[in-house]
Amino acid sequence: MIWRVDATHALWLLAVPVSALAVAGLARRFGAPAPLALVIAGLLISFVPGLPEFELDPELVLYVFLPPLLFSAAWQSSYYNMRENVRSIGLLSIGLVLFTTLLVGYAAYLLVPDLPLPAALVLGAIVAPPDAVAAVSVAQRLGLPRRVVTILIGESLFNDATALTAFRVALAAAVGAGFTFAEGLGRFLFAAAAGAAIGLLLGPPLHWLRTRLDDPLVENAVMLVAPFAAYLLAESVHASGVIAVVISGLYLGHRFTESPAVTRLIGHSFWKVVVFVLETVVFLLIGLQLPPVVNGLSGRGWGSLAWWALAVFAVTVAARFLWVFPSSLLPLWSARARERAAGLDWRERVVVSWAGMRGVVSLAAAFAIPFVTSAGAPFPGRDLVLFLTFTTVLATLLVQGLTFPALIRRLGIAGDRERYHDTVAEAGAQHAAANAALARLAELTAEGTEPVDPDVVERLRSLAEHRQLRAWERLGGGTGPAGEEVPSASYRRLRREMLAAERAAFVRMRDERRIDDEVLDRVLHELDLEEVSLARD
Known part of the structure; x- marks a missing residue:
């Protein structure tokens, strides 16, 4: 037909x-x-x-x-x-x-x-x-x-x-x-x-x-x-x-x-x-x-x-x-x-x-x-x-x-009270999950296992502790005493500025034909995923 x-x-x-x-x-x-x-x-x-x-x-x-x-x-x-x-x-x-x-x-x-x-x-x-x-x-x-x-x-x-x-x-x-x-x-x-x-x-x-x-x-x-x-x-x-x-x-x-x-x-x-x-x-x-x-x-x-x-x-x-x-x-x-x-x-x-x-x-x-x-x-x-x-x-x-x-x-x-309870519950869950992650990291890096660079371990531990804190900080609406910006909010704001600078640099290199569009797509995808995770926080 x-x-x-x-x-x-x-x-x-x-x-x-x-x-x-x-x-x-x-x-x-x-x-x-x-x-x-x-x-x-x-x-x-x-x-x-x-x-x-x-x-x-x-x-x-x-x-x-x-x-x-x-x-x-x-x-x-x-x-x-x-x-x-x-x-x-x-x-x-x-x-x-x-x-x-x-x-x-x-x-x-x-x-x-x-x-x-x-x-x-x-x-x-x-x-x-x-x-x-x-x-x-x-x-x-x-x-x-x-x-x-x-x-x-x-x-x-x-x-x-x-x-x-x-x-x-x-x-x-x-x-x-x-x-x-x-x-x-x-x-x-x-x-x-x-x-x-x-x-x-x-x-x-x-x-x-x-x-x-x-x-x-x-x-x-x-x-x-x-x-x-x-x-x-x-x-x-x-x-x-x-x-x-x-x-x-x-x-x-x-x-x-x-x-x-x-x-x-x-x-x-x-x-x-x-x-x-x-x-x-x-x-x-x-x-x-x-x-x-x-x-x-x-x-x-x-x-x-x-x-x-x-x-x-x-x-x-x-x-x-x-x-x-x-x-x-x-x-x-x-x-x-x-x-x-x-x-x-x-x-x-x-x-x-x-x-x-x-x-x-x-x-x-x-x-x-x-x-x-x-x-x-x-x-x-x-x-x-x-x-x-x-x-x-x-x-x-x-x-x-x-x-x-x-x-x-x-x-x-x-449902303001319900949303507050949700935030408290999320913070508690983030805390427990981060503790589980830190315990697993300790198991993987214990003596007798495969050696890992101490700097890598410290970076992973810092990331877990950061995730542990940010949900509790959200209870304050992103501000601390006297309206001061809490550390996680500062981290997100500064990291977004860094991501924007990285993105502009990649695009400039593409325009100068130093990298191909396929390379640009791959690196921008990684930056986009990180920026989305920051928006979620």
Whole structure:
């Protein structure tokens, strides 16, 4: 098969990621939430005359964008933190999604005269899962307590599986496939169990392969293929691809400490770039969906549409509050479960309740609704479901997204004490690790072993002692008594100046053709690694 791409069409396609990266770069430069800036930019761009319609392809989202985004989030998440908050995560990712599906669906059925109940439940399932990307980015930047961030991340990892399964069951009923409640429940349980099993079965062999490749580039290439493999394998047997990706990501991320240092450095940088590019394109595409959504609404009154959109948005937001607060009162049958469930006060529950921004998965599901039923009749209210999905996604991103930082500041729930304890714990760990390193150095240089230059031993001992001190010094914010600069801060400042001088000398020698570009790349790589380690300190 020969593929031919029109140059003009290709340029328009290129304009989407280029515009997205430009907007995201400006937002990051000025400290604005990039997801919200991208959605607004997409809306504004959609009004440009002559711009082609960029209708969201559901297959593109579910098979190209979703797996790596989920995998990256799971890979960087803490397995232990997830396990400790499994009850809260489960109540949100399963219970809240199903509750929202029913509440929004029934409300839409009562509000919209010509929308049948099965189609209304399809709408409820579509808008049920929040996308926590925007909320988590704000929460981490403002320093929310770790448990709140963990719950939001865990919810966003697993709720898509519940929502997509509920969507398929509701859609089957709407098109006349005749699904019963028992069949829907069975499908959900099978999809979840089979997806988890595939993720668990795929994780160990991928980890085994990764640790035996001894090539950082190939190892990270395996990590790139892993989410697509997990998703496609699960979907091929009608299991949950989302759960398969998340489980395999959690497993591989938990075992990533066994990989070589270079592999970890490349992996962290690589996934940051991949996620940044995918998220920027996705949020811009959300804003660009305005023309294809509006084009299908001919003949409907804008007054009624505005009222229905406002009502669905309000019910979607209210459903989260109605679930989060009462669900914390559900009975717990063990002392250990009660201990794990304790900790979120009313202010943190308000934050979790307000962090319900919807995203691209909801739009992708809406665009996946077929145009006709199994009987050949037009799908009832397809254009309306698509419109209400778009307005709900947009309203949650703009209304909740723009007010989320102010709400956090107003409630005053920054995790300052938690960050202080983390710094103390890190300092203690650095101290113990340095002692272990010094003890090992003493063993290696003891009498009777291979002789080592005393200057080398002293340099290694000084380096270990320096690492021992710098975490304790960080408790003072990098300053000593009367604001004096502590030794480790002086070391970092002076060493950065030395590295800059070395780099300039290498570049000058390259320009004078005294060294080749390949030599320059090697020596700059060593300097860059050291400078990155200084930035970490």
